[in-house]
Amino acid sequence: MSFDDQLPPKTRLLRAAAELLANSDGSPVSTRQITKLAGVTAPTLYHHFGDKEGLFDAVVAAGFEEYVAGERDFAPSGEPLEDVRRMWDNHVRFGLTQPHLYLVMFGNIRPESRPAIVADAESLLEEMLSKAAIAGQINVPPREAARSILAANVGVTLMLIAEPLEDRNLELSTMTRDSMIFAVSTETARGAAADDSGKSSVVVAAIALNAALQASHSDQLSSSELKLFLEWLHRISSSS
Amino acid sequence: MSFDDQLPPKTRLLRAAAELLANSDGSPVSTRQITKLAGVTAPTLYHHFGDKEGLFDAVVAAGFEEYVAGERDFAPSGEPLEDVRRMWDNHVRFGLTQPHLYLVMFGNIRPESRPAIVADAESLLEEMLSKAAIAGQINVPPREAARSILAANVGVTLMLIAEPLEDRNLELSTMTRDSMIFAVSTETARGAAADDSGKSSVVVAAIALNAALQASHSDQLSSSELKLFLEWLHRISSSS
DNA sequence: CACTTCATATAGCGTTGCTATAGGTGCTAG
């Protein structure tokens, strides 16, 4: 169960820490576990990495390489905002496939101590958004857009990690992603509010839905379902 | 430096924990510090709260009361989306004035263990968004909108907490906030390319009706009818 | 008074991150 004795202790420590971090079910990883798996004793760890956090930082640095590699892997599609979407998705995917590493990278927030990793991720995003800005596709300075989008991206990823596996719904991610990109992009036709009739109630909403349904040939309901649905709608909207 | 001996130990423990948590500069707070400040011994803590996390949960619960009180304090302005903005701002303000408490509440994420606090904050937001939905102001089901907005809200707050005080820029918050609200609100005609406007109005109306029905306990339909009705509504509103 | 129940204290277990000290190893200089 130990590591190849040929490798230098520093490397063995890094691999052991990475492995334990990846397989730990959220419980903290002790230096004793790490040094035991690496086949070295405690002082070796502190000689090479200063302290536990130093070792984790080194692991994170390697993890970040992987993260950045993922972010850069896809060739620019010529559609910067589409690339931003892919960066978002890659960010979330990274967080969900390596939740413990991600939590060390982005989750271990301490007041007034901004992890360098955040700045790196931010500039990576900003780079792509600058292209979008050049193409006149966004209505916010790239730096601010990057900060904003990254914040939302981190928030969503943390939420998804915290969620039990069985009801993890990636729609939260895509929806938030598209909301953010939509909001900063210039391609949105503003104004032209469809119905600002206001003062909506059950009745008004029912009437609106009724009209809209009949006009749009929605195929979400079968015809028999639709018939009954409309009858109920009528009952609701003709009451009160 | 100790606490009023008249108070029951449970209260003293709570206050001591809250105080140490509030004044700690991010470093962890030990049970020994807490019990010493409270003037009790270890078993007392475990008798009342089970374990350290239990005590922290209790502190958080008190903090959450404060948080909720802040969220409810302002009278509804009659403009639900404006109230959502204020809830967002209140959330950020709470996080920045009590960063350590906030980090215990929202930052201490562990894989697959979703803090109850998140669900509470979510339903608080959802409640307000339902009003917006009834008024036909949003184009996404309230629950999904709440999840999405809260995720972004948490992400932004964590980012701001991590940022050094001197260059904390609240514009990140307002910008992200408005981006999210803008994206889910119907006051903007969404990108024409991806949208069939007829179908879109069906969705909006369905969402509004759904929210209205759940809010008003209409007795126009029997409970079994209502159940099926809502199921269809859900099918319609979650399509597109 | 006897008895139960709740609340607190004494003392200590096992584990944590970390280190003072010392010893071994491989290199270069004389």
Added chain:
DNA sequence: CTAGCACCTATAGCAACGCTATATGAAGTG
């Protein structure tokens, strides 16, 4: 060849951690 010098690693152990088995006191009830 050997002496000296960095560099690296191990032995052993400290202080602090979360937590608990056990015992003692206080308060209420028959």
